[in-house]
Amino acid sequence: MEDVQAQEGNSDGRGRGISSGKKPANKHVPRVEFDTFARNPEAIIQTVDDGSTLTSEALLDPNNPLTIHRPIVVTDTPESIGMKVPRGAPVSSRKGEPQQQKRRKRITIRQIGQLVGMHEPVTVMDVRTQEELEGWMMSDLVEYFEDEERLFLGGQVERRAAPAAATVSSDGSANSRDNAAISAAAEAKPSRDVPSRRAASARIQSTSGSGGRGGGISDSDSVPPVLNQISLEFSHTPLIRRTRSPSFVRDLDWVDNLWPAQNKKLGDYPVVQYYCLTSTAGCYTDFHEE
Secondary structure: EEEEEEEEEOOOOOOOOHHHHOOOOOOOHHHHHHOOOOHHHHHHOOOEHHHHHHHHHHHHOOOOOOOOOOOOOEEEOHHHOOEOEEEEEEEEEOOOOOOOOEEEOOHHHHHHHHOOOOOOOOOOOEEEOOOEEEOOOEEEEEHHHHHHHHHHHOOOOOOOOOOOOOEEEEOEOOOOOHHHHHHHHHHHHOOOOOOOOHHHHHHHEEEEEEEOOOOOOOOOOOOOOOOEEEEOOOOOOHHHOOOOOOOHHHHOOOHHOOOOOOHHOOOOOOOOEEEEEEOOOOOOOOOOOO
16 A cells, blocks of 8 residues: 655654654653664665665565565665655746756645545544544645644744835835745635634644634643544545555555456456545554554
8 A cells, every 4th residue: 555645754863752842642652753663773774765666576575585574675766666656836946946847845734634534534543542533624634734823832933023014215106025025924824615614723722721813722731632533534535546455465455466457447346456544643543463
C-alpha cells in the first residue's frame, strides 16, 4: 500500500523535545524522535542507494540480501522505483537557475483537500487519548492544520502582524510598494473552499480555559490539541491520478494480481491500496497490528 504523507516537523534534531519546549502529547515522544533504539541500526534498516535494484524479483530471491521482513530506506528518487508522488504548483526559478527550470513545491494539506474533496469524511484521532473524533470532514482537517494560533503555540510560526494600510499620495494614487505588501499578505492566507467548520474550531477551543478567541487557546502555557489522520483511502478521488505506488509493490499486490476480475468490476474488492496520512508534529499511534 502506498502512503502519501503530509507531516509537520519542528524539532531541532538535537533531542531537545518538540514544539519549541512545549509539552508533547506524550512524555515518550521525544525519545521516539531522537533515540535509535538499537546500537546497530544497520542490522535492522536496509538502505537502497540504487532504486533500480529494488524489485519484486530481488525481494523474492532467497539469495538476495534484500528482504521484505525488515524496513527499507530508499535514498534514490521516487522515479527510480517506479513511484509517482504528488507535487505542488511550480514556483519561479531561484536566482542563477535557468529561466526554463521550474521547481515544484511540496504538496500542501489544502491542495490535498482540494483534490480529495473538502466534504470528504475523515477519521481523526486525538493523540493524547487515542480516541477517534466524529463528524470531521477534510475541510475541518485543513482548518486545524492552518490554524495560526495552534502553529504559534507550537513554536512553528511567529504571530502575523497586521498589514499596513496603503498610503495615498497627493494625487490620489496609492503607494505601489505598500500595495504590493498588502497583496502579498492577502495571498499568504488562502481563501476557504467551504465555510469554516465547527468541528475543528470546537476541538481547538476545548483545550484551554477562557479568554482568547471565544474561549479558545490563549494561554502561552496551553497545549494545542495534537490530532492525527491515518486512514484516508483516496483511490476513489482525483488524487490517485497524481500518485502511483512503487513497481515492486504493484507486482506483489494481491488485489491487483489475485482478486477475481469480475468482482473488481462490481466494486467488490478490498479498497486498501492508497492511503494519505496527514499528521501534525508529535503524533503517534499506540502499538497495533494492521
